[in-house]
Amino acid sequence: MNENIKEAIAKASSILITTHIYPDADGIGSQISLCLALRELGKQSICFNEKELLERYKYLDHKNVVHSIDNISDHNFEPDLIIVVDTNTKERTGSRMLEYYETNNTRCIYIDHHPCIKEVSENHFIDTTAAATGQMAGELIQSLGVSFTKEIALALYTAIIIDTSSFRYPTVSSRTHTLVSKLLETGIEPTVAYNGIYGTKTIKHLHLLGKILSTAKSNEAHDIYWIVFNQADLENFDTDIEDTHAFINHLLILDNIKVACMIRDDGDFVKVSLRSNGQCDVGIIAQKLGGGGHSHSAATIIEKTKNLDIIIEETIKTIESLC
Template identity: 55%
Template structure:
């Protein structure tokens, strides 16, 4: 048993009042992890609730059948002293939102449960394992260590977190351990086709047309090592689509020959969100994003840059080329 797991077991054993949160603008990994962990701790008789900065997005509510997730505004006047405050899927307090951060001051203990890279000094006193493909994979191990048997609701939440954070198991961080956790979740009643369709949603024809339009914008560098697509706000409006539906568009570039780095540029007002992906273990797009003011994993990262697409795209591609060249 790792020191991180021992630390988790010691803190949860001593705690009764537990609050769990995740980062702002949460994805399925953060949400699935906090919900599954909350349900597991409730089975042990703990007084536990999930509190996020904002209400749960409608598209994620099916992951919360026991209605354990609350927004800050719902509970800000009723949360008293907290024995243990758990943060999932980030190891940075500013990322949980300025309001939820107030609960840290009411908490006896703070614990990050995460798989993002961090300084060794931080991982030494928290429950952080950057070798895990998803926070959901780590939480699955923690629930097993608690001696709690997965029920179907917990399993669905964790299965969803893992398929989203691994892009359906295509990233180099996926290991045999990832699939061993997945096997336990499947044995608990998860249906892979149903889980995939529920998180990705059934689509309409306008979505297909938007995808086709965006993929038509695909370009590559001369050596085909970098490929990119772009998306405007007008296109989202034209095809009556939500930005949430476009997150997976970039992954279509990963099937290209010779691809090392895939990029997607999305205009948001006077800024451009730049997403990066790579399926090559020797290419760290997290470091690239960090160099451009963002961050993330070695295989999936993002940043936000001031400006318009026509200027940000060539400027960014030139920098990515330089970073690839320097790496080689």
């Protein structure tokens, strides 16, 4: 456990917790659980993000602790510490949050499991071996001496199932399951947690998934598979980008697959998401393609200066050469 973070928390009396833009359940679950735990310690703590919490995550926020940074003036809240979870750059928390740091100059600490530069890893709480930021938040909460409530446990458990794609990634360790065991002792139910995060889709979502999967392609060696979709698909099936994040995981059931690839054509840019079955380091591949991430899960954004087919061909060749 990084002592800096515990010391910073001990000194602070009001703490703002934020996460990255387009937050996922790891960012949200980590911030909610930390916020509730810090309140148990008598700290004034509120979560502010670039945008309001999406409707689909509200079941994780019974106490209504997550707000948009636009509304901070309604809260009579002047934090002496900012904790950023699940990312390690201020830019990733969004333009309005950036403005806030610049005007307030408050001390800021990252809690994150993404790779980062040495200067950041030395001065913040970074653990690239953690399966989720939720795992780090859970261990931090334990070391602060706060008992898990059902609300804290559901937020952390959800963070961990999302970031491990239900315990399938190589980052899952005995540490992960030791924490999960403590979370389940609070009485939260895996079925409820699983259905809350995964079991809420519409039939249109399923139809879009069906369309995209039916056009999946592979390289000659049948060890790299990819799926492609664009903005028109999202509109036609009344689905938003956040809903498509897990589509790529369906490819990982394929025999002999090394790398799964999801390509989203956004018009001016192409987002390429990568997942590994454990044999190749997709973090390195994503870096080569101008992006980054974990060894099992990474992504990049490519400017669309060429025809999409050519971008795909070049991307698959790069993956083959590094795998």
